[in-house]
Amino acid sequence: MEVTVSNLENVQLGHIVAQDIFANTKSPIIAQNTVIRPVHLLILEAFQVKNVLIKEPESANETSEEINSSIPTAPPMTKKERYANIFERNYKNAIQQIKKEFFNWEAGAHIDITKVRGFFLPLLDNALQDRTVIYDLNAYSVPEDYIYHHCIATGLIAAVITQKLGYERGIIIQMGLAGLLADCGMAKVERRIRNKVSMLSESEFKEVQRHPYHSLNMIKMIPVLKDAMKLAIYQHHERLDGSGYPGGNKAESISKFAQIIAVSDVFHAMTSERLYRTRASTFKVVEMIRESEFGKFDMDVVQSLINVVADLPLNTQVELSNLEKAEVMFINQYALTRPLVKVLSTGELLDLSQHRAIYINRVLK
Structure with a gap:
């Protein structure tokens, strides 16, 4: 695959990240070999990343396969639903x-x-x-x-x-x-x-x-x-x-x-x-x-x-303390309870580690 430096405007869905991307963080905000999806474009924008070292897949089929393989399996919330009835019965x-x-x-x-x-x-x-x-x-x-x-x-x-x-x-x-x-x-x-x-x-x-x-x-x-x-x-x-x-x-x-x-x-x-x-x-x-x-x-x-409470998969929907509904976009490893979220009503990206007056009120089912 050909590796090129691309500015953010030219990064496209299906491009593959050629090396770990950092943004004044000790751990990467996006890891090497990640296939770019919409959530990653939002993260790059939120952290004001200007240029990305990317590689294009060799074929359209490879792009499709890698995008599909990069999509996470069912998040824990679906597993929670599977156990919900049994747990509630045993709890009562x-x-x-x-x-x-x-x-x-x-x-x-x-x-x-x-x-x-x-x-x-x-x-x-x-x-x-x-x-x-x-x-x-x-x-x-x-x-x-x-x-x-x-x-x-x-x-x-x-x-x-x-x-x-x-x-x-x-x-x-x-x-x-x-x-x-x-x-x-x-x-x-x-x-x-x-x-x-x-x-x-x-x-x-x-x-x-x-x-x-x-x-x-x-x-x-x-x-x-x-x-x-x-x-x-x-x-x-x-x-x-x-x-x-x-x-x-x-x-x-x-x-x-x-x-x-x-x-x-x-x-x-x-x-x-x-x-x-x-x-x-x-x-x-x-x-x-x-x-x-x-x-x-x-x-x-x-x-x-x-670590247990803040183990929120990406795309988990939450209610904030201001009663806005939001979607988890990025987990800050140094402030696990304060991820980067997207406010659903406005599309605004909100870094809760920088907005201390707002916090997650509850995880939505």
């Missing part, structure tokens, strides 16, 4: 079951871990096959039944983060169960306090802070739960800067598994509608955890959550 069943178990725990019953595994593991398998389900966990949550949704969601998110961090399946399942049971001790806190809409009194807040003790007492005799998970449950409200509870522990004295549950717990809590506040954007919340809460959480764990 899990909520019904954990609600019954909570009532039993309030009455003094021991945790039946066999029963818990029975209704939770099918749901966990759904989430591990399609991690994008955590986008919608806050949509399932009902404020009046928040604690039950929170237990299930925290377990799922903890398992997904653990998977993303590269742990083996046995640990992933253990972390899912630990996340689910982290707040089982809330069954020992009065419902009046759990469901209070106004600010808690000092004595009420101290009672809530005792729930890790209750959780530990409830799970300490469960043989199938590893000791490392029991410690994680007890420590999941500790913070690296010492601002957490119940022990005010710092840094290395807090287990990695406790940090996974901590991030999962905070992420679901902040993205869910509560009796006393509305839910926040998934993308906004992960930025807040990374930036506003810097120093409190393990950054490897936070980054793994961000």
Whole structure:
């Protein structure tokens, strides 16, 4: 193939990029051997690239074949649709079951871990096959039944983060169960306090802070739960800067598994509608955890959550915080939650890393 330097106006669909294209970025905005499609022309324009080293295919058939081979296969959103009905059915069943178990725990019953595994593991398998389900966990949550949704969601998110961090399946399942049971001790806190809409009194807040003790007492005799998970449950409200509870522990004295549950717990809590506040954007919340809460959480764990949440294929449609609908055109590897998007109503290209007041509100189905 003949390699030539072409200005942007002369770059055509079907041309092949002869070398990686950079635009003040450490990673290429378009990789070598990419077949030019409409999305690539928009990216070149957005980054004000003037000249491109291109090569023309040797034949029309080759152009057609390479364009077809460059078109990505069905994006994760179609996979999500495939699992949606099964996941929703398993999720609703899990909520019904954990609600019954909570009532039993309030009455003094021991945790039946066999029963818990029975209704939770099918749901966990759904989430591990399609991690994008955590986008919608806050949509399932009902404020009046928040604690039950929170237990299930925290377990799922903890398992997904653990998977993303590269742990083996046995640990992933253990972390899912630990996340689910982290707040089982809330069954020992009065419902009046759990469901209070106004600010808690000092004595009420101290009672809530005792729930890790209750959780530990409830799970300490469960043989199938590893000791490392029991410690994680007890420590999941500790913070690296010492601002957490119940022990005010710092840094290395807090287990990695406790940090996974901590991030999962905070992420679901902040993205869910509560009796006393509305839910926040998934993308906004992960930025807040990374930036506003810097120093409190393990950054490897936070980054793994961000990698899951911001894993958006090109052409994914999203709703922005200004309620405009947009399409993802380019993922900024150094600001994963802030891609380059095209506003559908105007065709405007918007780099969210440069427009900090606007963020992705939600991923559209």
